[in-house]
Amino acid sequence: MKSNKIETIAVHGGQKPDPVSKARGMSVCRTTAYVFDSAEHASNLFALKELGFIYSRLGDPTSQILETRLAQMEGGSAAVVTSSGTSAVHYTALTLARAGDEIVAASNLYGGTHTMFKILLPDQGITVKFADSNRPDSFRDQITSKTRFLFVETMGNPALDMPDISALAKIAHEHHIPLVVDSTFTPPTLYRPIEDGADIVIHSLSKWIGGHGAAMGGAIIDSGKFDWKNSNVPLFNEPDGNYHGIRWAHDLPTELAPQAFALRFRTVPLRNLGACLSPDNSWIFLIGCETLHLRMERHNENAFAVARFLKKHPEISWVRYPGFEGDPSYTVASKQLKKGFGGMVVFGIKAGKGKSATERGRKFIENLSLFSHVTNVGDTKSLATHPASTTHSQLTEEEQKATGLPPELIRLSIGIEHIDDIIADLEQALAN
Numbered sequence: 001m002k003s004n005k006i007e008t009i010a011v012h013g014g015q016k017p018d019p020v021s022k023a024r025g026m027s028v029c030r031t032t033a034y035v036f037d038s039a040e041h042a043s044n045l046f047a048l049k050e051l052g053f054i055y056s057r058l059g060d061p062t063s064q065i066l067e068t069r070l071a072q073m074e075g076g077s078a079a080v081v082t083s084s085g086t087s088a089v090h091y092t093a094l095t096l097a098r099a100g101d102e103i104v105a106a107s108n109l110y111g112g113t114h115t116m117f118k119i120l121l122p123d124q125g126i127t128v129k130f131a132d133s134n135r136p137d138s139f140r141d142q143i144t145s146k147t148r149f150l151f152v153e154t155m156g157n158p159a160l161d162m163p164d165i166s167a168l169a170k171i172a173h174e175h176h177i178p179l180v181v182d183s184t185f186t187p188p189t190l191y192r193p194i195e196d197g198a199d200i201v202i203h204s205l206s207k208w209i210g211g212h213g214a215a216m217g218g219a220i221i222d223s224g225k226f227d228w229k230n231s232n233v234p235l236f237n238e239p240d241g242n243y244h245g246i247r248w249a250h251d252l253p254t255e256l257a258p259q260a261f262a263l264r265f266r267t268v269p270l271r272n273l274g275a276c277l278s279p280d281n282s283w284i285f286l287i288g289c290e291t292l293h294l295r296m297e298r299h300n301e302n303a304f305a306v307a308r309f310l311k312k313h314p315e316i317s318w319v320r321y322p323g324f325e326g327d328p329s330y331t332v333a334s335k336q337l338k339k340g341f342g343g344m345v346v347f348g349i350k351a352g353k354g355k356s357a358t359e360r361g362r363k364f365i366e367n368l369s370l371f372s373h374v375t376n377v378g379d380t381k382s383l384a385t386h387p388a389s390t391t392h393s394q395l396t397e398e399e400q401k402a403t404g405l406p407p408e409l410i411r412l413s414i415g416i417e418h419i420d421d422i423i424a425d426l427e428q429a430l431a432n
């Protein structure tokens with residue numbers, strides 16, 4: 001059955017009952033390698049004349065169901081899954097850029113991505129220039145003939161700033177380079193960035209898509225819309241020594257051309273650096289997809305209620321939630337987010353009782369009992385963290401400021417427990 005309804009795709013996308021066992025659920029193929037039908041079949045698979053399974057580092061049937069489902073949920077042409085969101089970001093950079101190239105990225109990124117862009121990629125010869133995600137023109141100002149892509153998070157971690165994706169896509173496309181977006185904080189039942197012109201979408205599946213804090217994983221989704229036949233993306237136009245000298249923009253069979261990015265991602269960094277997702281974890285993420293839309297409704301509803309509670313609380317100095325009219329993200333959030341404003345709330349406690357705002361914030365986290373103090377988001381369980389001393393602690397004070405991170409900021413990932421219990425826990429932690 002074909003459906004364009006995301007709730008139906010989330011449950012059925014990419015999967016039919018197994019024709020041999022008749023199992024209705026997804027099978028997990030625990031094998032490293034797949035038998036070739038003949039010598040010709042083997043060489044056709046390696047030459048991309050046919051697509052099929054070779055060796056599980058390159059793909060497996062369970063992960064393929066997940067990839068098909070994610071591509072359909074995001075409205076893309078193909079997806080590739082990886083062992084973490086971090087490897088998905090890194091391999092995206094290596095699929096598009098090499099030593100001597102440049103990237104323009106938002107400064108308000110998840111701390112791990114920020115460090116990768118500030119230290120690791122420059123060590124590999126790729127220069128990253130940082131821009132202000134709230135000012136699309138600041139990206140345009142930094143594009144040179146060496147820029148290979150623009151990179152933003154759809155909802156910045158941790159400040160919850162939301163860049164205008166269609167404005168950034170316009171700038172990227174004027175320069176014939178792709179716009180890459182990490183949409184981890186806005187899973188596809190909330191936002192589909194390809195509809196606003198994003199060319200590549202990245203997810204840390206470890207967050208809301210998996211949804212239960214049960215497994216690590218990442219994914220890229222290729223929109224299939226970017227025109228790779230242009231000199232601003234040389235890795236797609238020159239013979240690729242990594243894969244039989246193929247020119248990805250020119251030599252693929254017509255039906256595979258819309259998957260050029262996904263194919264280079266799979267056959268170059270994934271094949272040669274190896275951070276593949278295990279089929280067991282793909283199975284966990286498939287189960288996560290099936291209830292994503294239901295969980296997100298509760299995450300959105302609970303997070304909005306928490307934000308309202310904090311806003312009225314006398315001990316709180318400020319609260320950010322993209323759903324508040326007047327929040328700096330509200331204009332973009334109300335344009336881009338179709339079904340709620342997400343499960344994250346960030347806030348600062350007032351200084352007082354002889355303590356600084358940061359000291360009181362840390363004490364508040366220790367006082368929580370239903371909330372878990374962990375460095376994660378997107379779990380069914382409510383979570384709290386203090387990013388300045390954990391996820392973003394490798395950033396300098398100035399970089400923390402640029403990323404929208406005041407030292408007292410507390411980040412809450414609101415779970416799907418009963419709202420009364422969530423509020424009661426916050427209330428007692430603020431009182432103690």
Ligand SMILES: Cc1ncc(COP(=O)(O)O)c(C=O)c1O
Pocket residue numbers: 084085086087110112113153157182184185203204205206216217218
């Ligand atoms: C927005 C964002 N992107 C990427 C990542 C990295 O994903 P993973 O932890 O799955 O490697 C994270 C992790 O917190 C994140 O918040």
